[in-house]
Amino acid sequence: MAAPIRSGFALLNRVLRSDSLSTQRSAIQRSVLTPAFTASEYSKNLSTSSLQKEEKIKLPITLYGGTGNYASALYTAAKKSKVLDQVESEVFDLMEASKNSPNFSQFLKDLSVPADTRIKAINEICGAAKFSDITKNFLAVVAENGRLNYLESIVNKFKQLTMADKGIVKAIVITVIPLPPQEEKELKETLQEVIGQGKKVEVEQKIDPSILGGIMVEFEQKLFDMSIRTRAKQMERYLREPADFDAL
Structure with missing residues (x-):
């Protein structure tokens, strides 16, 4: 179980540090209720x-x-x-x-x-x-x-x-099993580099067996999803698509 987490963690580090980081972030917009007024x-x-x-x-x-x-x-x-x-x-x-x-x-x-x-x-x-x-x-x-x-x-x-307001950015890390201390430390350091000076990262780990493996990180209204569950869904969609033999 630790190997998939480590693999996802390494990939996540590369993505977070990449120059194209801004293009790989997806905003999380959850409308929980429709308010009665503005x-x-x-x-x-x-x-x-x-x-x-x-x-x-x-x-x-x-x-x-x-x-x-x-x-x-x-x-x-x-x-x-x-x-x-x-x-x-x-x-x-x-x-x-x-x-x-x-x-x-x-x-x-x-x-x-x-x-x-x-x-x-x-x-x-x-x-x-x-x-x-x-x-x-x-x-x-x-x-x-x-x-x-x-x-x-x-x-x-x-x-x-x-x-x-206090300059603290909370990052929620979701895995199947607790992230080892060293990996948590490395992830925190990576996030700190991404967020920049003047802010402090606070990491909260959450356990969710339903993601099957890999890792998900949510911070500053953004989500990095490198879970096995998401990869499996992507693969399923790919397999369901009709094959284009003319393109071969």
């Missing part, structure tokens, strides 16, 4: 009267889909109010609490709960936890629009923004 309206709902409206906040990375819009709006509002670290801590604490409380987790996923009940519950939670106005307003908007069941995805994307 990103600019999210920002308006999350803003407070103390915000400087003329201040322009540039997102460190571009996110896609409805959950990306929510996360971007939260980042923009928190950044404008200079409470990004506090908001980050609050929403992460909330998600950790949901993991430890089956009842709360079920509440977030239950679409049958009336909007006014959702908002009331969220306001009570925010008040008891002494959350900032930005976090409180954000959760109220999410609850009002019936998107609490997407909260984990929104917070995960918000984390991508806060990490990028």
